[in-house]
Amino acid sequence: MKNFSIEIKWALRFTLLTLAWAIGEKFIGLHDEHINNYGMCSFLFVFPAVLFFFQAINEKKKYVYNNSMTFRQGFVCGVILSFIISLLNPLAQLVIYKSITPHFFDTIIAYKVKNGYLSIENAKVYFNLKTYMIESTFIGLSKGIITGAIVSVFIRNKK
Numbered sequence: 834m835k836n837f838s839i840e841i842k843w844a845l846r847f848t849l850l851t852l853a854w855a856i857g858e859k860f861i862g863l864h865d866e867h868i869n870n871y872g873m874c875s876f877l878f879v880f881p882a883v884l885f886f887f888q889a890i891n892e893k894k895k896y897v898y899n900n901s902m903t904f905r906q907g908f909v910c911g912v913i914l915s916f917i918i919s920l921l922n923p924l925a926q927l928v929i930y931k932s933i934t935p936h937f938f939d940t941i942i943a944y945k946v947k948n949g950y951l952s953i954e955n956a957k958v959y960f961n962l963k964t965y966m967i968e969s970t971f972i973g974l975s976k977g978i979i980t981g982a983i984v985s986v987f988i989r990n991k992k
Contacts (some may be wrong), residue, residue: 839896843889848925851883855929864934868944873948874926886980889914890988904989911981919974923966923991930962939960 842938858864863871895909930937942956951959958964 837917839889839893840910840914840917843885843892844914844921845919847882847885847914848921850881851922851925852928852933852938854881855933859934864937865940867939869948871941882976883984886911886914886977886984887921887988890981890984894988900990902985902989904985907985907988908982911985912978914979915974915981918977919970922970922973926962926966926969 858874861867861874863874890902890907890910894900894907898906905960938960942953942960945956945960946950946953950956
């Protein structure tokens with residue numbers, strides 16, 4: 834476990850960031866009166882996410898690899914970090930949609946149906962806790978691996 838202590842620490846921090854982001858979205862109204870802007874504003878999460886990955890991999894480089902890291906070492910760190918985040922993600926989703934914003938699914942279903950984006954049946958299939966938990970876990974894992982690879986290209990300094 835000591836070998837993965839940096840990844841565990843940053844995965845916990847990332848999970849807290851996810852919760853804080855959801856609180857911020859709710860606070861500015863993206864989960865109700867401004868739900869029409871939810872998708873676009875949620876995309877902005879990519880910036881703090883990349884920053885967190887950069888800091889995590891850079892810390893691994895500094896304290897484990899003595900400031901000399903290959904792409905592969907950074908990539909492995911990113912994969913492990915992504916995997917741990919993905920394990921924590923269902924819990925984060927549960928907290929977000931049961932405690933922080935329990936009305937979110939009803940609101941987004943009503944918005945999508947009212948504006949003709951989806952039928953009520955399709956909206957209910959897509960917008961629910963189970964679907965969000967599964968989707969965000971696997972999408973997060975894949976995006977995390979890609980982010981880890983990209984960050985590793987910039988952090989590496991050893992062939």
